[in-house]
Each structure stands twice: as C-alpha cells, then as structure tokens.
Amino acid sequence: MISLRNITKSYSHGFSRTFVLRRVSLDVAEGDFITIMGPSGSGKSTLLHIMGMLDEPSSGEYYFMGEPVHTFSDRKRTDLHRQHIGFVFQAYHLIDDLTVYENLETPLLYKKVKGSERKSLVAEMLDRFNIVAKKDLFPSQLSGGQQQLVGVARALIIKPRLILADEPTGNLHSGQGDQIMEVLKRLNEEEGVTIVQVTHNDQYAAYGDRVIELLDGRIESDRATTPETVEGS
Amino acid sequence: MLKSYFKIAIRTIRRHKAYAFINVTGLAVGMACCLLILLFVREELSYDRFHEKADRIYRVTWDIGKFGKTAAVPASMISRFRENFPEVEAATHLTQQRTVIRHNEEWMEEERFYYTDDALFDVFTFPLIAGNPETALREPNTIVLTASTAQRYFGDQNPMGQTIRLHDGTDLRVTGVAKDVPSNAHFTFDALISLITLTGAEGLSVHDQKLGFQGWQYLLLTTPEAAATVDAKLDEIMSRDSDAVVAYFGWYFDKSTFDLQRLTDIHLYSNLSGEAEPNSDIQYLYIFSLIALFILLLACINYMNLTTARSVNRGKEVGVRKVIGAQRGQLARQFLSESLVLSLGALVLAVVLLEVLLPVFNQLLGKTYTLSYAPETLGLFVAVALLTGLFAGSYPAFYLARLTPVRMLRGQSSHGGGWLRKTLVTFQFAISIVLIIATLVMQHQLSYLQNKRLGYDTEQILQIPLRGNLTDQASVYKEELSRLPGVVKVSLASGVPGRGGFVTSYGDDDPQRVRLLFGDADYLETMGMTLVDGRNFDPERSADTTGFLINELGARHMGLTDKLGQTGAEGFWKQADIPLGIVSDFHTSSLHEPIIPTVIVMDDGQYRSAVLRLEAQRVAETLAALEAMWPRFVPDEPFEYLFLDALLADQYRAEQRLGRLFIAFSLLAILIACLGLFGLVAFTAEQRTKEIGIRKVFGATVASLVTLLSKDFLKLVVVAAVVAAPIAYLAVNRWLQDFAYRVEISWWIFLMAGLTALGIALLTVAYQAIKAALADPVESLRYE
Structure with a gap:
C-alpha cells in the first residue's frame, strides 16, 4: 500500500542543515497495523505527516497504492489523501466552533457527499461510537476520551483505507486509552483498515503487528510484535 | 456547503465579539461614507438626464475673446437658429428679470421666475399637470406655475385662471401648472412667464442692440451628431459677418464666437459667467470618489490586518480542516463567506449610520438628499457591501488557506505577513495624515480669505439698491439717510466693490481689462479706502465729473503716477480723462482673481445703490429706521438691503463646504485607522503576554514595557508622516492654485499633522500597552 524509498526531510537554517529524516525506506502492506516508536525528535511525526501527505519530503520517492505521490501536485495529493486517509491526533484537533455532529459531517462536506447520504453516514458513526446523545455538544463540553472518540469517528467517516494516528492516547488516562486502542484494533481486524500509529507506550505498541523504531531520523529497527515476523530493515 | x-x-x-465589533464598526463607517458619496456622485451624474431628449439638447454659449465665455447669449440669436438651421428641431430662449410680486399685501421677491416661450416644452421634458403646453405661454401676461408655487400662492384653490400681480401692477394670468422641477436640473424654475410679456409683439429681434436682453438658449437638434454641423456653421457665419458683428456690438466683439454645449455636460463641466445657477465641478466628484474609496480601503485594511494577525488562532482550524480533506479553494471560500457575513452586517449598521449622517451631509453640502430604498439603491448598497467583503476578505482568505497544516498543528505561529501588516498600517496613517494636512491648509487658507485686508472696511457697510424712481431723487434720499442718527456716512455709487459697475478695456493694440466703478465724493470715506496720492472728488467742483480716481496698480500700468491732474489720459467713461487721485489697491472680486486696474468715476446717472456706513452699536434700530423711511420714497417696492460682510462670506461658500467635508473625512479616516491600530495592538499584547510576564519577572518596569509595545507602531506613524508630506504638499498646492491670493504651505502644518497623528496613535496604543504591562505576571505565566 505504501512504499517509501530513500525519504529525506531536512530544513536549512542559513548555512546549516538539520536532517529530520535520513534516507528512510519503508513498505506498509494493506491491512498492516504498524507502530512507530522512538524518542522525541527522532522524526516519528514527520514520517507520519509525509505518509499522510501533509508534508513533503525533501527528497526520495513515495508510492501510495502504486501511485507516485512525490510527482503529484498539491491539489492531486489533497485529493488522494481525502479519499483514502484518516487522521487521529494526540490533541484530538476537533473544530471548536462546530458541534460533534458538524465535526463528523465536515469531511463529507469537503468530499461533496450528498445531504441525505451525509446524514446517514454521520448517524451511523454516532451510533457506532455510542455518542448519539452528544451530537449537539461542542468539543469543549466533552471529556478527553469522548473527544478522541469523535476524532476517530471523524477519521473513519470517509471510509479510509489508511488511518494515521499520532499518539492517539497521549492525552488520555489509561481507561480511555484502552478504549481507543480497542477501537483501532477492531477496525484493523474486522474491516482491514491499515493503521500506522505513533506512540510512546509499549503496551499500546503491542496492539500492532509491527514496530518500527526511529532514532535521529533513521530506522533503528523494524520488528514484528509476534514471533513469526522476520526482523530486519 | x-x-x-x-x-x-x-x-x-x-465567539470573537471584540474583534468582530472592531471590524464591523470600521467597515460600517467606511461603507456609510462610501455610500453617501456614491449617492452624491450618482445624483450629480444624473443632472438633466430626466429630459427625454436630453442627448439632443444643446445650450448655446458665447465666447467674447478677452471678456471670457458666457452662458447668456443675445436674444436675437434665436431667430437665426429657428430660420437658418435645418438641424435645429426646436429652439427656446429663457431669461430672467428681477421679479417682485405683490400678493396679499406682501412683497414676494421671486428669484426663480423665468421668461420663456412655449418652445421650452418642445425642447425639455417639463410635463404640465394642467394647461396646454402648446398655448400656455403664447399670449402676453400669462404665467405657468409649478405645483408647489401654485400651492404657495393659492393653497388648495384651483390656480388656473387666477392672477398674480407684479409690483408694477401687471396682472399675470395662470395658464398652466407644471410638475415641480426635479432637484437634479441645472436650472430650477418656480414659474414661467410668457416671453412676449417682456418683448411685446415685435418679438426678440428688436432687443439685439441693447445686449441687456441676454438669455439662455437651448436647441433641440435632429440628431446628437448634428451639433458639430451647427457649430461649424456658426463659426462660418460669425467669421463672414465679423465686420457686421463688430459694427453692431462694438469692437470688442471682434473674434467672438458661438459654441454648442451638451445639456448633460452643463452641471459638471460648465463654469461660465452668467450661468443660471452655480454649477458643480467634475473635479469635486473625482476628489470625493477618491476619498470615499480611500476611507473604504482603510476599513478593508483593518479587516485584513486583524484577520491575518489572528492567523495563529485560526491556523489550528485551518490545519485540521486541511487534514480532514479541505482544499485551499474550499477554505478560501469559507473565509470569504465570513468576511461577506461581516460586511453584510456592517451594511446594516452603515445604513443606520447613513440615516444619521444624511442630515449632516446635507447641511455640509447644502443639498436636500433623502434616502430612498428603491430597488436599485438597495442593489447598489448590497453590491458595495459584497465588493467590500470580497476585497477585504480576499487577502486573509488566501493567506489563511495557504498555511501549511503541519506547522499550524504543531502550534507554530506563522511570522509571515508581518511586513505587509506594517505596510498597510503605514498606508492607513499616510492617508489620514494627507487628509489632516489638507484640512489644516484649507482651514488656514479659508481664514486667510476671511481675514485678508481687502483695501476697504467690510463691517457695518450696508448697500441699499435704488429701486423705482429713487434714482431720480437719489440726492434727496442721500440727504435724508445721512440725517439718520445711526448712519455714519452715506455715498451714492454703483455699489459696494464687487457689486455693480462693469468691466471695460484700455489700450488699442493689446486691450487690457479695467474695472469701472461709479461713486460720489463720499465713496472713499464710506468704504474706508485710502487715498495715497492726488485728491478725492470735490463735490463743489462740477468739473470733477471729467476726472477719475484710479487704483495703484492701474496708475502703474497706465503710467499715470506722475500725471495727476493733467488731461490727456485715456478716457474710460464719457469725458472723464483727468486722473485726480490714486487709491490704495482694493479687491473688487473674490481672492480667486488678481486685482485688476480699477477706476472710479463720479457720474450721477450711474448710481444704482446707496452705500452706508453704520454705527456698530445701533445697527438694529438704524435698520428699522431705514425700513420705515423707504415707503415714502418707493411705495411700490419692498425694502431690500445687503451687508457687505454677508456678501463677502458668500463668495467662499464652496470652499467652506469643501473645508467642512474635509474635516469630517479626516476625522473618519483617523477614527478607522485608530480602530484598526487598537485591535492590532490588543492582539499583539495578547500574543506577547508570556513575554511580558517573563520580562516583568526579571524586573522590567511598566514604562519600559509600554515603550516596548508602542515603539514599533509609532515608528510606522512616523514613516507614514514622511510618506504623506510630499503627496499632501502636491495635492494641496494644486488646490491653492485656484486662488490668486493664498497662504504659504509652511513646515509647521506638516509638523502639526504628523504630531496630531502620532498623538492619537500614541493614545490608542498606550491604553492597550499599559493594560498589558500592568497585568499580573503570575497569571500570564500560569496560563501557559
């Protein structure tokens, strides 16, 4: 599904250059549940953003479902990502001025989904995450866990093939964190949605089937969480 | 969506009420201003277009070479147009006489009664409510009233067939009632009297030689293009008949020509002598439109600045929306709709403001606009609001939509746009300062105009026109006047300087204009003019009617300074050819015009007024005494008088209006600019809360913090002043060129304008800065 080849990301500050990612190559297959780990500043988030087409690599090639994303225009990339990719953030990033219902509806509006279909899709999500009662509340009126549920629901509503989750449990206490991880796990197993998550939490890393460790912008290790996966990079 | x-x-x-308030208020004030001026411009452009055949109507003008161009032409021209020009479908002649009406034992001085013929109704579209346009003005002593004049004279009675009596006893029969003339007409009549009343049966041609019988002539051409043909033919006739014209009218009509002027051009492009009513000037439209545009621009800039400054707050939302699939276009549209909502909200407020401002505006401009909510007006309003919203919103929309999601989601602020914001603030203040400078210079010039010594006294000088048979017993009247207790001095004259007398010429090869005034031996003393050389007229010497007084400039030009008392100078009037004395230069027209050689002659036959100097303490009772005395001399006319200072004040009414408008506009500009600055500073202070907290913890004083926050903005105001000064200088200097006598644009005006702007900006900034500096650092740091 995703194939990264020699992805490098660097910023220049005057005469010096800072490398965030150095020649990272990585393949993600359809249906994978991958966890990216590593200390702060190791490039986890940048890698996730590049996969999500929110950021562009400085060099290297990126194929998404066989398509050469690195050659695409901004608009075409946006098209691709909004068709196939859902995001979940540590800070939830719901839109403060919109109700739960409207937050869920917004991605569909951008995709120009018809009104009636929009309604049923949002209703389905509200139902599925058990938040029907909260649909008219604003994010500030919800607990962190509830907000993150809405965040996941919003990511899912476009029926993405890939979900990118940037420390989805980082701001939650363990009970809520477990609940979110269960949701992601079920999605992966039952619907075959590919998931790439960034986390610091070893326990949650175990939900995935593969762990990639980054250090100083390089892939330090790439190992399966279950014995049968071959180690290597 | x-x-x-x-x-x-x-x-x-x-959610952001303060921010919205600043934006809506700024936009509303800007829009109200803009709409007001738009209404004004629309009205000005609509002049005379209500005539159905407006595009084919032309006015005849007369170019008399050195004596300038006049809108009034000799009466006899009309028969030429009627007989010799197949291109002329109809031609009409209008003229005015002083019209005083005796009605219900009261005198009514009517200033807008015109004499004309029924061709007027063929040329123009002045519909009659009653009466037949073909015949209403055919017979002598008939009159057509407008509806409101009829109401004024006859109330609710049917005016048709009623009579109106002129002061000389002539009865005019009402033969028609016309709809009131719209306000957007270059001349407005209250009544039309049949021309034949004035000319008698022989018609206009007899009045050729008199020249006194001039009037306005309007032609209805067969096609608009025929104007060129008529113009060319006129030139041909005039050059062919050149000798005849000169023989007929006098040598100074040599090379005089007639031209056609488009009816719809009169109001904005014509400023000839002898206009029926003062016209406007297209320049004012340009100036006002420009100002309207600038004020609206100021408001738009506020919006742009405040919105982009808030990009840090909005940035997170932009990031999220991009992540969940928004395209730039969609985001731009979202922000544009926000500015549209704001601008439509501002429109509502603007209309309220408009209702409040309109009476003030009317007073400033001397107009009587009312706000009508006709569909096209509303359409115009909405269009202005939408355009404003789109314009103000466009830059922020694209700016915000361009933000990259990754940076915004990480909470990094965007530092871009800072220089642009600074440029825009500078621009705003530059406009404000230009307006302040313009206002200051205008007020300076206006006070100069009002206070300049004119070469005579202007206070307590009264002119009483000699009416009826008073000219025959003028000396008796003067005698009686001078015996009144409150009267200091009386003189018989053509009038106060600037009223009466006429312009003639001297020198044969290169004739120059010279102004001729008439006054008796008391004129100089009454007016307070100074004799610098020679002597005044002596009433005891009858031979002094052959002498004249001349102003310094004239004496210099004609080389008369050392020829006082000698004969042989060029005669300007009858046999008056001895320069008797030289009078210190004085102004006979407004300060737009330079002083020209001026001559005073003593001639009993030319006195049209009594000029009086009154005692300042008893003006009211003297006036009452004068009025009481009047009917003994002139029983069949009302008593009229004119104070010189009132007459002079009238000369600069247009400039005073412009001056007042500029005060209003500069205040608005400053207000809008400060509103924006206020918002911007508040925002900056909010953004720097943490920095201010840290600085305080490390011992910064309130004063140093206020300086820190204010410095940047005040620097911009200084830059704006530097930019504004040369622009303002050029603009104001151009305006001053209209005056032959004008003030120097001195450096202190620029300094004052700059300091004013700086002071106001400082007050605006200081409030927010002090508020931020006084905040408790513990609070602001914990907030993180």
Whole structure:
C-alpha cells in the first residue's frame, strides 16, 4: 500500500542543515497495523505527516497504492489523501466552533457527499461510537476520551483505507486509552483498515503487528510484535 | 456547503465579539461614507438626464475673446437658429428679470421666475399637470406655475385662471401648472412667464442692440451628431459677418464666437459667467470618489490586518480542516463567506449610520438628499457591501488557506505577513495624515480669505439698491439717510466693490481689462479706502465729473503716477480723462482673481445703490429706521438691503463646504485607522503576554514595557508622516492654485499633522500597552 524509498526531510537554517529524516525506506502492506516508536525528535511525526501527505519530503520517492505521490501536485495529493486517509491526533484537533455532529459531517462536506447520504453516514458513526446523545455538544463540553472518540469517528467517516494516528492516547488516562486502542484494533481486524500509529507506550505498541523504531531520523529497527515476523530493515 | 460556511462564520463572529465589533464598526463607517458619496456622485451624474431628449439638447454659449465665455447669449440669436438651421428641431430662449410680486399685501421677491416661450416644452421634458403646453405661454401676461408655487400662492384653490400681480401692477394670468422641477436640473424654475410679456409683439429681434436682453438658449437638434454641423456653421457665419458683428456690438466683439454645449455636460463641466445657477465641478466628484474609496480601503485594511494577525488562532482550524480533506479553494471560500457575513452586517449598521449622517451631509453640502430604498439603491448598497467583503476578505482568505497544516498543528505561529501588516498600517496613517494636512491648509487658507485686508472696511457697510424712481431723487434720499442718527456716512455709487459697475478695456493694440466703478465724493470715506496720492472728488467742483480716481496698480500700468491732474489720459467713461487721485489697491472680486486696474468715476446717472456706513452699536434700530423711511420714497417696492460682510462670506461658500467635508473625512479616516491600530495592538499584547510576564519577572518596569509595545507602531506613524508630506504638499498646492491670493504651505502644518497623528496613535496604543504591562505576571505565566 505504501512504499517509501530513500525519504529525506531536512530544513536549512542559513548555512546549516538539520536532517529530520535520513534516507528512510519503508513498505506498509494493506491491512498492516504498524507502530512507530522512538524518542522525541527522532522524526516519528514527520514520517507520519509525509505518509499522510501533509508534508513533503525533501527528497526520495513515495508510492501510495502504486501511485507516485512525490510527482503529484498539491491539489492531486489533497485529493488522494481525502479519499483514502484518516487522521487521529494526540490533541484530538476537533473544530471548536462546530458541534460533534458538524465535526463528523465536515469531511463529507469537503468530499461533496450528498445531504441525505451525509446524514446517514454521520448517524451511523454516532451510533457506532455510542455518542448519539452528544451530537449537539461542542468539543469543549466533552471529556478527553469522548473527544478522541469523535476524532476517530471523524477519521473513519470517509471510509479510509489508511488511518494515521499520532499518539492517539497521549492525552488520555489509561481507561480511555484502552478504549481507543480497542477501537483501532477492531477496525484493523474486522474491516482491514491499515493503521500506522505513533506512540510512546509499549503496551499500546503491542496492539500492532509491527514496530518500527526511529532514532535521529533513521530506522533503528523494524520488528514484528509476534514471533513469526522476520526482523530486519 | 454554503450553509455550513455561513453557520461557521456566524459562530466565529459570535465567539470573537471584540474583534468582530472592531471590524464591523470600521467597515460600517467606511461603507456609510462610501455610500453617501456614491449617492452624491450618482445624483450629480444624473443632472438633466430626466429630459427625454436630453442627448439632443444643446445650450448655446458665447465666447467674447478677452471678456471670457458666457452662458447668456443675445436674444436675437434665436431667430437665426429657428430660420437658418435645418438641424435645429426646436429652439427656446429663457431669461430672467428681477421679479417682485405683490400678493396679499406682501412683497414676494421671486428669484426663480423665468421668461420663456412655449418652445421650452418642445425642447425639455417639463410635463404640465394642467394647461396646454402648446398655448400656455403664447399670449402676453400669462404665467405657468409649478405645483408647489401654485400651492404657495393659492393653497388648495384651483390656480388656473387666477392672477398674480407684479409690483408694477401687471396682472399675470395662470395658464398652466407644471410638475415641480426635479432637484437634479441645472436650472430650477418656480414659474414661467410668457416671453412676449417682456418683448411685446415685435418679438426678440428688436432687443439685439441693447445686449441687456441676454438669455439662455437651448436647441433641440435632429440628431446628437448634428451639433458639430451647427457649430461649424456658426463659426462660418460669425467669421463672414465679423465686420457686421463688430459694427453692431462694438469692437470688442471682434473674434467672438458661438459654441454648442451638451445639456448633460452643463452641471459638471460648465463654469461660465452668467450661468443660471452655480454649477458643480467634475473635479469635486473625482476628489470625493477618491476619498470615499480611500476611507473604504482603510476599513478593508483593518479587516485584513486583524484577520491575518489572528492567523495563529485560526491556523489550528485551518490545519485540521486541511487534514480532514479541505482544499485551499474550499477554505478560501469559507473565509470569504465570513468576511461577506461581516460586511453584510456592517451594511446594516452603515445604513443606520447613513440615516444619521444624511442630515449632516446635507447641511455640509447644502443639498436636500433623502434616502430612498428603491430597488436599485438597495442593489447598489448590497453590491458595495459584497465588493467590500470580497476585497477585504480576499487577502486573509488566501493567506489563511495557504498555511501549511503541519506547522499550524504543531502550534507554530506563522511570522509571515508581518511586513505587509506594517505596510498597510503605514498606508492607513499616510492617508489620514494627507487628509489632516489638507484640512489644516484649507482651514488656514479659508481664514486667510476671511481675514485678508481687502483695501476697504467690510463691517457695518450696508448697500441699499435704488429701486423705482429713487434714482431720480437719489440726492434727496442721500440727504435724508445721512440725517439718520445711526448712519455714519452715506455715498451714492454703483455699489459696494464687487457689486455693480462693469468691466471695460484700455489700450488699442493689446486691450487690457479695467474695472469701472461709479461713486460720489463720499465713496472713499464710506468704504474706508485710502487715498495715497492726488485728491478725492470735490463735490463743489462740477468739473470733477471729467476726472477719475484710479487704483495703484492701474496708475502703474497706465503710467499715470506722475500725471495727476493733467488731461490727456485715456478716457474710460464719457469725458472723464483727468486722473485726480490714486487709491490704495482694493479687491473688487473674490481672492480667486488678481486685482485688476480699477477706476472710479463720479457720474450721477450711474448710481444704482446707496452705500452706508453704520454705527456698530445701533445697527438694529438704524435698520428699522431705514425700513420705515423707504415707503415714502418707493411705495411700490419692498425694502431690500445687503451687508457687505454677508456678501463677502458668500463668495467662499464652496470652499467652506469643501473645508467642512474635509474635516469630517479626516476625522473618519483617523477614527478607522485608530480602530484598526487598537485591535492590532490588543492582539499583539495578547500574543506577547508570556513575554511580558517573563520580562516583568526579571524586573522590567511598566514604562519600559509600554515603550516596548508602542515603539514599533509609532515608528510606522512616523514613516507614514514622511510618506504623506510630499503627496499632501502636491495635492494641496494644486488646490491653492485656484486662488490668486493664498497662504504659504509652511513646515509647521506638516509638523502639526504628523504630531496630531502620532498623538492619537500614541493614545490608542498606550491604553492597550499599559493594560498589558500592568497585568499580573503570575497569571500570564500560569496560563501557559
């Protein structure tokens, strides 16, 4: 599904250059549940953003479902990502001025989904995450866990093939964190949605089937969480 | 989608009330100003277009070479147009006489009664409510009233067939009632009297030689293009008949020509002598439109600045929306709808403001506009609001939509746009300062105009026109006047300087204009003029009617300074050819015009007024005594008088209006600019809360913090002043060129304008800066 080849990301500050990612190559297959780990500043988030087409690599090639994303225009990339990719953030990033219902509806509006279909899709999500009662509340009126549920629901509503989750449990206490991880796990197993998550939490890393460790912008290790996966990079 | 855009817009506005308030207020003031001026411009452009055949109507003008161009032409021209020009479908002649009407034992001085013929109704579209346009003005002693004049004279009675009596006893029969003339006409009549009343049966041609019988002539051409043909033919006739014209009218009509002027051009492009009513000037439209545009621009800039400054707050939302699939275009549209909602909200407020401002505006401009909510007016309003919203919103929309999601989601602020914001603030203050400078210079010039010594006294000088047979017993009247207790001095004269007398010429090869006034031996003393050389007229010497007084300039030009008392000078009037004395230069026209050689002659036959100097302490009772005395001399006319200072004040009414408008506009500009600055500073202070907290913890004083926050903005105002000064200088200097006598544009005006702007900006900034500096650092740091 995703194939990264020699992805490098660097910023220049005057005469010096800072490398965030150095020649990272990585393949993600359809249906994978991958966890990216590593200390702060190791490039986890940048890698996730590049996969999500929110950021562009400085060099290297990126194929998404066989398509050469690195050659695409901004608009075409946006098209691709909004068709196939859902995001979940540590800070939830719901839109403060919109109700739960409207937050869920917004991605569909951008995709120009018809009104009636929009309604049923949002209703389905509200139902599925058990938040029907909260649909008219604003994010500030919800607990962190509830907000993150809405965040996941919003990511899912476009029926993405890939979900990118940037420390989805980082701001939650363990009970809520477990609940979110269960949701992601079920999605992966039952619907075959590919998931790439960034986390610091070893326990949650175990939900995935593969762990990639980054250090100083390089892939330090790439190992399966279950014995049968071959180690290597 | 659209619905969602607007929903979000309204919620955002509600959540950020202070910010929305500043934006809506600024936009509303800007729009109200702009709409006001738009209404004014639209009205000005609509002049005379209500005539159905407006595009084919032309006015005849007369170019008399050195004596300038006049709108009034000799009466006899009309028969030429009627007989010799197949291109002329109809031609009409209008003229005015002093019209005083005796009605219900009261005198009514009517200033807008015109004499004309029924061709007027063929040329123009002045519909009659009653009466037949073909015949209403055919017979002598008939009159057509407008509806409101009829109401004024006859109330609710049927005016048709009623009579109106002129002061000389002539009865005019009402033969028609016309609809009131729209306000957007270059001349407005209250009544039309048949021309034949004035000319008698022999018609206009007899009045050729008199020249006194001039009037306005309007032609209805067969096609608009025929104007060129008529013009060319006129030139041909005039050059062919050149000798005849000169023989007929006098040598100074040599090379005089007639031209055609488009009816719809009169109001904005014509400023000839002898206009029926003072016209406007297209320049004013340009100036006002420019100002309207600038003030609206100021408001738009506020919006742009405040919105982009808030990009840090909005940035997170932009990031999220991009992540969940928004394209730049969609985001831009969302922000545009927000600015549209704001601008439509501002429109509502603007209309309220408009209702409040309109009476003030009317007073400033001397107009009587009312706000009508006709569909096209509303359409215009909405169009202005939408354009404003689009314009003000465009830059922020594209700016915000361009933000990259990754940076915004990480909470990094965007530092871009800072220089642009600074440029825009500078621009705003530059405009404000230009307006302040213009206002200061205008007020300076206006006070100069009002206070300049004119070469005579202007206070307590009264002119009483000699009416009826008073000219025959003028000396008796003068005698009686001078015996009144409150009267200091009386003189018989053509009038106060600037009223009466006429312009003639001297020198054969290169004739120059010279102004001729008539006055008796008391004129100089009454007016307070100074004799610098020679002597005044002596009433005891009858031979002094052959002498004249001349101003310094004239004496210099004609080389008369050392020829006082000698004969042989060029005669300007009858046999008056001895320069007796030289009078210190004095102004006979407004200060737009330079002084020209001026001559005073003593001639009993030319006195049209009594000029009086009154005692300042008893003006009211003297006036009453004068009025009481009047009917003994002139029983069949009302008593009229004119104070010189009132007459002079009238000369600069246009400039005073412009001056007042500029005060209003500069105040608005400053207000809008400060509103924007206020918002911007508040925002900056908020953004720097943490920095200020840290600085305080490390011992910064309030003063140093206020300086820190204010410095940057005040620097911009200084830059703006530097930019504004040369622009203002050029603009104001151009305006001053209209005056032959004008003030120097001195450096202190620039300094004062700069300091004013700086002071106001400082007050605006200081409030926010002090508020931020006084905040408790513990609070602001914990907030992180």
